[in-house]
Amino acid sequence: MNDRVxxxxxxxxxxxGAKTRVLLLRETELKAFPLFCPKCRQERVINTxxxxxxxxxxxxxxxx
Numbered sequence: 001m002n003d004r005v006x007x008x009x010x011x012x013x014x015x016x017g018a019k020t021r022v023l024l025l026r027e028t029e030l031k032a033f034p035l036f037c038p039k040c041r042q043e044r045v046i047n048t049x050x051x052x053x054x055x056x057x058x059x060x061x062x063x064x
Contacts, residue, residue: 013037014044014055024051032056 011022018039030048037043045056 009051011035011048011053013040013042014046014053015042016040024048026050 007026009024010019011024012018013020013035015037016039018037020035020037022035028048030046033046033048035044035046045058047054047056
């Protein structure tokens with residue numbers, strides 16, 4: 001049963017480290033996912049695979 005617990009983790013905010021409302025499974029993959037943190041009230045676009053989170057950087061052209 002402990003193996004089952006380790007296969008699930010709460011997604012933590014990449015800015016402040018608080019727990020968000022998203023629960024990840026080991027096989028969960030997110031691409032261009034808009035993650036909102038209820039604590040710091042910021043939104044970041046992330047990618048995740050195998051519990052590794054990467055913040056997508058916006059393109060310089062789209063920041064007008």
